[in-house]
Amino acid sequence: MTAQGTTLVSKAKMDPAPTGRRYPKHNQATGFRTEPLTLVLMLVEHRAAPGAGIGLARWAEAQRDAILQQIWMGTCPPGFDNPDRANHSRRMKILIVGAGPTGLTAAVELARRGIVPEIIDRKEEASTLSRAVGVLPRSLRTLTPSGVAERLLAEGVKMRNVHLYFDEKHTLELSLRNGHPDRDFGLALAQDRTEAALRDAFIRLGGRVGYGTELVGIRQEHDKVLATATGGAERTYDFVIGADGIRSVVREAVGIAFPGRDLPGNWSIADVDAENWRHPADFTACNLEGGRVAVVAPLAATRFRVISNTDDALKTLPLELNVKNVRRQGQFNISIRLVRTYRSGRVFLAGDAAHCHSPAGGRGMNLGIADAAELADRLVTDRLDGYSASRHADGKATIAASEQARRLITSTGFMRRLLSTGAGLLNRLPPLHRPFARDFLQS
Numbered sequence: 336m337t338a339q340g341t342t343l344v345s346k347a348k349m350d351p352a353p354t355g356r357r358y359p360k361h362n363q364a365t366g367f368r369t370e371p372l373t374l375v376l377m378l379v380e381h382r383a384a385p386g387a388g389i390g391l392a393r394w395a396e397a398q399r400d401a402i403l404q405q406i407w408m409g410t411c412p413p414g415f416d417n418p419d420r421a422n423h424s425r426r427m428k429i430l431i432v433g434a435g436p437t438g439l440t441a442a443v444e445l446a447r448r449g450i451v452p453e454i455i456d457r458k459e460e461a462s463t464l465s466r467a468v469g470v471l472p473r474s475l476r477t478l479t480p481s482g483v484a485e486r487l488l489a490e491g492v493k494m495r496n497v498h499l500y501f502d503e504k505h506t507l508e509l510s511l512r513n514g515h516p517d518r519d520f521g522l523a524l525a526q527d528r529t530e531a532a533l534r535d536a537f538i539r540l541g542g543r544v545g546y547g548t549e550l551v552g553i554r555q556e557h558d559k560v561l562a563t564a565t566g567g568a569e570r571t572y573d574f575v576i577g578a579d580g581i582r583s584v585v586r587e588a589v590g591i592a593f594p595g596r597d598l599p600g601n602w603s604i605a606d607v608d609a610e611n612w613r614h615p616a617d618f619t620a621c622n623l624e625g626g627r628v629a630v631v632a633p634l635a636a637t638r639f640r641v642i643s644n645t646d647d648a649l650k651t652l653p654l655e656l657n658v659k660n661v662r663r664q665g666q667f668n669i670s671i672r673l674v675r676t677y678r679s680g681r682v683f684l685a686g687d688a689a690h691c692h693s694p695a696g697g698r699g700m701n702l703g704i705a706d707a708a709e710l711a712d713r714l715v716t717d718r719l720d721g722y723s724a725s726r727h728a729d730g731k732a733t734i735a736a737s738e739q740a741r742r743l744i745t746s747t748g749f750m751r752r753l754l755s756t757g758a759g760l761l762n763r764l765p766p767l768h769r770p771f772a773r774d775f776l777q778s
């Protein structure tokens with residue numbers, strides 16, 4: 336394998352934190368007294384001139400767990416007051432297969448807590464595909480400690496309203512404002528920008544993405560996983576995370592079923608530069624006769640994404656969009672599937688490798704980010720047993736919500752008339768917008 340294998344000391348076996356008189360005030364999560372370090376960081380930040388000092392303090396804060404762990408390993412005799420402590424020196428090796436948003440989130444979340452994993456991707460270089468547009472508030476919360484959310488917020492467009500059209504008739508302007516300024520918007524940002532922010536954070540934390548490295552095989556022994564990549568020898572890991580997308584090789588190699596169905600027909604997508612779009616910073620959805628639908632989301636001030644459940648998104652859009660340049664156009668198909676289990680022994684699945692559904696509701700990438708963050712946390716805190724059940728429940732609920740959104744927005748006949756009337760009523764009753772906004776933002 337060409338991926339760089341950086342392995343740091345794991346603290347997966349460190350919890351629960353020891354108790355006893357020697358550690359009167361230790362931190363529950365790490366077993367360390369973090370208050371003095373936090374205080375020092377606050378002072379540095381306070382006294383620093385704007386710029387470098389603050390950056391250093393933020394970096395140190397992000398590295399805090401790793402630094403504390405290194406101090407602990409350097410100063411405490413093995414097995415000091417807890418037999419499990421003897422295991423702390425164990426070096427955990429984790430391989431993440433797939434450097435999409437899911438794999439990169441797992442990499443960042445592990446690295447900022449002291450375990451720098453290997454991550455490989457069969458692509459020769461970073462993706463330039465902007466599939467997912469919507470970053471939901473819960474993903475931003477997840478990505479705040481690493482500093483990634485800050486960059487996404489700086490680059491993305493905050494969508495504060497949803498517009499619903501029936502044919503060309505503007506029927507509803509749903510306000511997403513809910514009294515919580517940190518979660519009263521959906522952030523629109525091309526997926527490749529989200530991935531770039533995650534990748535840069537991982538590199539800052541000491542990691543490296545091994546592009547051009549394809550996993551071809553995996554086998555497990557009772558205490559290890561053996562993985563092989565094209566042209567490489569078999570290598571040994573403590574755990575492998577399959578974040579390798581919908582056609583996951585990891586999932587197939589460990590024999591996890593991926594039941595579900597494929598939806599008939601094509602969907603289409605177009606990324607365009609356009610001027611004078613009527614809702615440049617909002618999300619727009621148009622329902623047309625025959626269950627056809629076209630949606631528009633901003634990618635930047637004059638760049639937009641159009642998606643439709645027809646062969647040609649731009650032709651289907653019933654509203655005027657003054658297109659200056661088509662950056663990318665294509666078609667895709669949709670499957671609705673969920674794995675039976677997210678785990679086989681020491682191999683875990685996350686993201687599209689475990690679930691897929693329609694883009695209605697913009698949930699897929701956000702669900703993958705949530706899988707990855709929970710898995711990283713469970714690896715660090717040695718609580719792996721609940722991972723599959725917890726993520727399966729979230730996956731099932733998300734697929735149900737996404738299917739409900741898809742059926743609503745593509746409804747025909749009586750249901751369409753009902754939806755149109757309901758949307759018109761809701762438009763006149765702004766105080767009732769909140770629950771719908773919460774649903775849209777999953778907040």
Ligand SMILES: Cc1cc2nc3c(=O)[nH]c(=O)nc-3n(C[C@H](O)[C@H](O)[C@H](O)COP(=O)(O)OP(=O)(O)OC[C@H]3O[C@@H](n4cnc5c(N)ncnc54)[C@H](O)[C@@H]3O)c2cc1C
Binds near residue numbers: 456584697701
């Ligand atoms: C048109 C469209 C619009 C969408 N819009 C949204 C949206 O608005 N919001 C949202 O949340 N989601 C959206 N999604 C879904 C979102 O794009 C996916 O859910 C997301 O990309 C999943 O991320 P992932 O990291 O799990 O998988 P992927 O992004 O598929 O990444 C998997 C990675 O694994 C690599 N890989 C595969 N096999 C191997 C191997 N054998 N060895 C090494 N590497 C391998 C691949 O090269 C790839 O880089 C949309 C999807 C589509 C198609």
